[in-house]
Amino acid sequence: MIRTESLSVRYGSRTVVRDVSLRLRCGRITAIVGPSGCGKTSFLLALNRMIDLVPGAAVAGRVLFQDVDVFDRRNSIAELRRRVGMIFQKPVPFPLSIRANIQLGLKEHGVRNRRDREAMMEQVLRDVGLWDEVSDRLDCLATKLSGGQQQRLCLARALALDPDVLLLDEPCSALDPVAAACVEKLITELSRNRAIAIVTHNLAQARRIADDLAVFWVRDGSGTVIAQGTAEEIFSRPPCPTVSDYLSGRTG
Amino acid sequence: MSEGGAFSRPGARFDRILGAVVWLAAGGIAAVLIWITGDTLQRGLSEVDIAFLTTEPTDAGRRGGIVSVVVSTLMILAVTLTAAVPLALGTAVFLADVSARWSAAAAVVRWSLDVLAAVPSIVFGLFGNALFCVVLGLGYSILSGGLTLACMVLPVMIRTAEQALRSVPAELRMNAAALGLRRTARLWHIEFPAAVPGMAAGLVLGIGRALAETAALIFTAGYATRMPTSVMDSGRALSVHVYELAMNVPMGDRRAAATATILMILVLCITSAASSLLHRRRIFRRSEA
Numbered sequence: 001m002i003r004t005e006s007l008s009v010r011y012g013s014r015t016v017v018r019d020v021s022l023r024l025r026c027g028r029i030t031a032i033v034g035p036s037g038c039g040k041t042s043f044l045l046a047l048n049r050m051i052d053l054v055p056g057a058a059v060a061g062r063v064l065f066q067d068v069d070v071f072d073r074r075n076s077i078a079e080l081r082r083r084v085g086m087i088f089q090k091p092v093p094f095p096l097s098i099r100a101n102i103q104l105g106l107k108e109h110g111v112r113n114r115r116d117r118e119a120m121m122e123q124v125l126r127d128v129g130l131w132d133e134v135s136d137r138l139d140c141l142a143t144k145l146s147g148g149q150q151q152r153l154c155l156a157r158a159l160a161l162d163p164d165v166l167l168l169d170e171p172c173s174a175l176d177p178v179a180a181a182c183v184e185k186l187i188t189e190l191s192r193n194r195a196i197a198i199v200t201h202n203l204a205q206a207r208r209i210a211d212d213l214a215v216f217w218v219r220d221g222s223g224t225v226i227a228q229g230t231a232e233e234i235f236s237r238p239p240c241p242t243v244s245d246y247l248s249g250r251t252g
Numbered sequence: 253m254s255e256g257g258a259f260s261r262p263g264a265r266f267d268r269i270l271g272a273v274v275w276l277a278a279g280g281i282a283a284v285l286i287w288i289t290g291d292t293l294q295r296g297l298s299e300v301d302i303a304f305l306t307t308e309p310t311d312a313g314r315r316g317g318i319v320s321v322v323v324s325t326l327m328i329l330a331v332t333l334t335a336a337v338p339l340a341l342g343t344a345v346f347l348a349d350v351s352a353r354w355s356a357a358a359a360v361v362r363w364s365l366d367v368l369a370a371v372p373s374i375v376f377g378l379f380g381n382a383l384f385c386v387v388l389g390l391g392y393s394i395l396s397g398g399l400t401l402a403c404m405v406l407p408v409m410i411r412t413a414e415q416a417l418r419s420v421p422a423e424l425r426m427n428a429a430a431l432g433l434r435r436t437a438r439l440w441h442i443e444f445p446a447a448v449p450g451m452a453a454g455l456v457l458g459i460g461r462a463l464a465e466t467a468a469l470i471f472t473a474g475y476a477t478r479m480p481t482s483v484m485d486s487g488r489a490l491s492v493h494v495y496e497l498a499m500n501v502p503m504g505d506r507r508a509a510a511t512a513t514i515l516m517i518l519v520l521c522i523t524s525a526a527s528s529l530l531h532r533r534r535i536f537r538r539s540e541a
Contacts, residue, residue, distance in 0.1 A: 053429055081432035088430075092423040094442055104441055105431040157431065 001026045001195035002047060002084065002165050007061035008222075009042045009051060015222040016042045019061070022214055022225060024165060024195040029187065031206035031231065032199045034216030034246075039223025040199045043216070044167045047197070048084035049077055065165070082109050085163035089170040091150035093142035093157075098134055101142045101153060102160050109161055124156040128186055148179025155186065166190065168198040172205065184209060203247060207235060215243050292516060296509030304510060309477045312501045313493060318511055320479040324394060324487025325463065325518070328473055331398025331483060332462045333455075336405050340454070343406075344413035345439060369407035376404045377471035385472060395483040397473025401465055405458035412457065416450025417443060456523040463519050466491040490515040 002024045009017040017039035024030050032040050045051040046059050049070060063070045070080050082105075094101050102121045111117050121138075125131040130152050134145070142153055151171060158166065168187065172180035187196060188209050200206050206213060210231040217226040227234055227243045238244035245251045307317035347358055380400025390396045420443050428438040444451075466489070474486035475496060488496075494511045497504035 048430070050426065050430060053426065078432040078434055081430060086430040088423070088427065090423065092421070092427045094424065094428070095446055096441075104437075105433065108431075108433050108437050154427070161431065 002063070002065045004043075004047070005062040005064065007043070007046060007059070007063060009039065009046050010058045010060070011042075011054070012056045017046070018219075018222040018224045020223075020225050022228060024197050025212070026164075026195050027192060028211040029191045029196045029198060029209050030212040030214060031210035032197060032214050032216060033201070033203060033206050034223070035218070035251075036201075037223075038216040038218045040216050041169055042223070044086070044169055044197060044199055047165070047167055048081050048086055050081070050086060052077070078109075082161045083163050084165040084167065085158035085161060086167045087151070087154055087158060087169065087171045090174050091147065091154045093145065093150050093153055095141065095143050097139045098142045098145070098153065099138040102157050105157060105161050120160055124159045127159060127190075128152040128156045129182065130156060146179075148175050148182060151175055151179070151183055152186070155183070155190075159190070163194065165195045165197070168196065170199055170201065173201065180205075203249065206231065215246065217242060217246075289516065292509055292512050295506065296511070296513035299506050299510035300513055305514070308479060309493075312504070313477065313497050313507055314501060314504055318490070318493060318514060320477055321488050321490055321493045321511070322514065322518070324473070324480050325489045325491075325515075327394045327480060327483060327487060328398045328401065328469070328489055329459065329462055329522070331395055332401040332405065333459070335399055335402035336409055336458060337455070339402070340406055340409035340413055340458075341451075343410045344417055347410070347414045348417035349435075349439070349443075365407045365410055368403070369411075372467075373404060373465055374467040376400055377468035379403075380468060381471040390484070392472065392474030392476075392486040393484045394473055394480055394487045397469045397487070397489070398483070400468050400472045401462045404465065404468060405461050408461065409454045409458040412454025413447070413451045416447035416454070419450060420446045452527045455526050459522055459526060460519060463489075463515065463522070464491060465489075466495050470495075490518065 004020055004022050007017065007020045007022075008015060020039075020043060022030075022043075032043070034040055042051065042057075045054065047063055047065075047070075051057045051059060059071065065080065065084060068075065070084075094104065096104070099121065102124065103117045106117045106120060111120065122131060122135075125134065130149060133149065134140075142150070145153060151174070155171075166187075171187070172183050175183060184205060187198065190196065191211075198206075198209070213227070213229065213231040213234045214225050215227040215234070216223050218224075219226070227239050229239075234243065235247060238247055242251070304317040305322075306319050308320045309318060310316035343361065347361060377400065380396060380403070384390045384396035384399050385392060390399075424442055424446060425438060428442045433441070469489050469492050473489060473492070475488040475492050476486035477488050477493075478485075480487040490511055494508050494515065497508035497511065501507075
């Protein structure tokens with residue numbers, strides 16, 4: 001679905017991600033793990049060109065989304081980001097109503113008919129299990145929702161655009177365990193017909209939900225992938241002592 | 253707690269002294285405001301009646317009312333805002349958002365604004381007279397006056413709007429971008445609404461400056477007291493009327509105070525209306541689909 005070829009990310013003169021070739025497959029969850037500051041988030045930001053918004057960031061190598069180079073100037077960034085959605089660690093609903101939060105993106109991506117938008121909104125709110133909780137206050141401020149509800153709203157907001165790929169940057173780390181479990185279950189369901197990449201520091205979570213695993217590590221001052229493959233394989237037979245120590249919780 | 257009590261701490265006295273100074277400063281400010289308002293109202297309010305508000309001035313303002321002056325003032329303000337608000341918003345967006353890649357250009361714009369903000373209003377008057385009245389051939393008119401005032405209020409409006417845009421959390425921008433919203437949509441639907449309270453402050457400051465201005469208007473809008481029929485007519489603003497009555501019309505003092513009273517009430521009404529309107533707009537936006 002989406003893959004990188006020798007992807008490197010630089011901030012000014014500092015290379016934070018070096019030479020990463022990784023593949024996110026449809027129907028599978030790829031967990032990206034590794035210690036803090038090893039370039040996981042920067043890698044994720046490069047995939048849907050959010051990195052363009054970071055001043056001083058430069059990218060080398062290629063990101064291919066359905067075999068199309070996303071950094072090709074001819075391609076629309078807006079369309080890329082519609083199809084490669086992203087969820088951040090801290091849920092940030094727009095300071096608008098719940099309804100506006102979901103429909104803003106739909107409107108911008110050309111769903112002109114109001115009734116269509118309403119139907120799509122209901123569908124995604126049901127998908128994330130929020131409909132019963134908020135259906136009677138769709139015009140209330142989204143920022144008034146609880147943390148877990150906000151994160152599910154952000155998921156719904158991204159889902160409304162029907163993305164093929166979801167990039168999740170520690171989506172559960174700001175949530176309490178109950179809300180986290182709820183979002184985690186949701187991610188598993190969502191992976192059925194899309195590719196999902198999830199950055200997480202929670203190795204137990206990676207073990208629970210990941211199909212594939214990529215371990216990032218800092219080598220010579222910049223982050224790179226030191227192990228990748230199916231989660232089962234890497235958890236049961238770590239390819240090197242660094243990975244085995246990290247996955248068993250002895251380092252990192 | 254008494255000095256030297258069981259819980260006293262060295263330095264507690266300084267806290268009290270600082271507290272007193274702070275109270276004194278705040279009280280002093282309030283006292284000045286009350287004094288000015290009280291003095292003006294006391295001398296002017298007795299002159300204000302329905303006739304004063306609804307008739308045109310006669311005998312150089314000694315008799316009659318100020319209706320044409322109020323109308324001129326509002327027309328000048330309308331011209332000022334029509335010209336200044338879009339320019340201010342555009343420049344603010346440039347400085348807050350676009351300028352990251354054009355830092356040299358942004359530095360020039362910022363420097364120009366700082367200089368512009370420091371220019372005395374009489375100089376704006378001369379400049380406005382030369383440019384709008386003479387070069388552009390608009391003559392002494394409400395249009396010339398309004399445009400001159402627009403140049404004058406731009407710095408404060410731009411700076412406050414820029415600050416308001418900058419204070420919009422970066423996360424909001426990132427989240428909007430992650431949904432594939434284009435830059436214009438991001439600005440229009442997310443950043444502007446979030447920045448509205450700060451921008452309202454800039455608008456109010458700008459309106460205040462425009463309504464208070466006298467020097468820049470004498471050379472541009474002129475001081476004709478008849479009712480203006482279009483923006484091409486000369487028109488006398490309230491502040492100019494106060495100045496004329498107080499300085500150039502013998503026995504005009506009471507009328508000057510009465511006009512000043514109306515000016516103050518007008519400033520109060522317009523600024524509070526502007527800020528409440530903008531706040532209401534924001535809440536409306538929030539609930540809109």
